[in-house]
Amino acid sequence: MSVIAVLALDGVPGHELTGPGMCFGTAARHHPHVAYELRYCTAPGFRGTGSPAPFAIDTPWGLEGLADADTVLLPGHAGFRDEPEPGVADALRAAADGGARIGAFGTGTFTLAATGLLDGRRAATGRRYVAELARRHPRIDVDPEGAVVDADPFHSAAGVLGGLDLCLHLITLDHGVPVAIETERQVFMQLHASADAEEVPPVASRHRAGPHSLGPTIRWMEAHLDRPLTLKDIADHAGLTVRGLNRRFQAETGLSPLQYLLRTRVQAAQRLLERGDEPVERIAARTGLGTPANLRHHFQHHTGTGPRIYRTAFRSLVAALTWADGRHAGPAEPNGPGSADTDPDPSGGADDRRAARRRT
Structure with a gap:
């Protein structure tokens, strides 16, 4: 069973915590040979998620939960412009040294970049923050589109819909394109059977x-x-x-x-x-x-539903959700409680990548 540790730092957007659970949980639920253990870890000082609807989480895992994880995921968070706490940076470096792959999405890429692990590599973040990431970390080749970047063992992407594109990329690496396609379908289209x-x-x-x-x-x-x-x-x-x-x-x-x-x-x-x-x-x-x-x-x-209606509804729903994610959120204030990762242009190449998966 592959252990995935999601590192929640203070002010992480709630949907960036639920996205990985939805994606990896769906993959395991619909494919008997797929097995993931999802582990939510918090760092000292964690109080809760960020705006617009903050909530607290209770988890038995702290930074030690990263030590034996196969994959560490780093979502965005409110203080992404600050230097990460020494314990956080050390835990991420130790995980990388231990052979874990590390995925960052949205503004989580800033925190991973601050550890020096991305120096000399290509990386992605939300389009809103591309120029800032490149300015702060000139040794990183920043992807301007926010597409999923595979710089093994480091993977990064925009924060579209809670990092689902990055999660689907990791599922593809683990279990192949067909499992990723079916997982995406199940995530984005929950059709209910008719009453009879x-x-x-x-x-x-x-x-x-x-x-x-x-x-x-x-x-x-x-x-x-x-x-x-x-x-x-x-x-x-x-x-x-x-x-x-x-x-x-x-x-x-x-x-x-x-x-x-x-x-x-x-x-x-x-x-x-x-x-x-x-x-x-x-x-x-x-x-x-x-x-x-x-x-x-x-x-x-x-x-x-009928096949023609299904085709139209599926494509419309995926397009609407991808376009809407972050689009209707108010502008974030730098370093403020709402600054965690509201990308005004969140597509980040997601439609193109989804189309490529479907053509495979």
């Missing part, structure tokens, strides 16, 4: 690998969705009788093999609708759902 839809949790969250897991057969099914797979085809691949296959699927996924296959086809259709402009007819054929009418019927049953 079967009440079954997401397939991936029910599957648990065991010594005789159906994992290879499930991956084979997912790779051949366009074929007219039968129960016998699936049972033959698994080396089981049809009765044994049904029992095993029910035990591992909570669904019958054909229920699992249907839901997987619908999920594949969702990904294709998000990632390209193929017509519904082509998507129906590629996912094994056959005809557009059949695709529309099953898509409506499982998601509560």
Whole structure:
């Protein structure tokens, strides 16, 4: 299990704390082979989050929580222009020396830069602070767009939506593009099943690998969705009788093999609708759902909406959330309680990067 320590410094924006939890938690919930332990750590003097709705957090972890972490995340905070406390700087340097990768987003890049760890490397921060970061730290090559910068083992990005782009980048490094794409979809689009839809949790969250897991057969099914797979085809691949296959699927996924296959086809259709402009007819054929009418019927049953509406709603929602993040916040006062990271142009290349993930 990968341990991710999120270092909360005083005045951190609340959404920059919840973003990593949402992203890594979603990845683990929908992919049985993904396991993250998220650990929130505070430094001495931490009082609470910043404006506009400050709140306190209670965590058993202090700076010592960084020592054995695989990844340390450093969000923005109100005092980012100040020199970090010696204990904070020492803990970050020790984590880097111990082999941890360190990710900073938004104004958190200023604090990481102050440790000297980014000297001679490329780094990113919110667009609002690009010039200031370059002025304060001339030995750093500052990315003007705020795009995710991979200067292994240091990773940085703008603070868009609580650093979700950086988190998705790390998930991609850990588990590949397909897991990152599905995680992004789940984070940005929480569609509710229609009232008459079967009440079954997401397939991936029910599957648990065991010594005789159906994992290879499930991956084979997912790779051949366009074929007219039968129960016998699936049972033959698994080396089981049809009765044994049904029992095993029910035990591992909570669904019958054909229920699992249907839901997987619908999920594949969702990904294709998000990632390209193929017509519904082509998507129906590629996912094994056959005809557009059949695709529309099953898509409506499982998601509560039609495929064309889903495509439009997904893209509109992602665009709206990306544009809105930080856009409606009032101007921050330097070093004031609201100065933690309200970037007036928060996109930071996020739309381009998301589009690239969807084209992969």
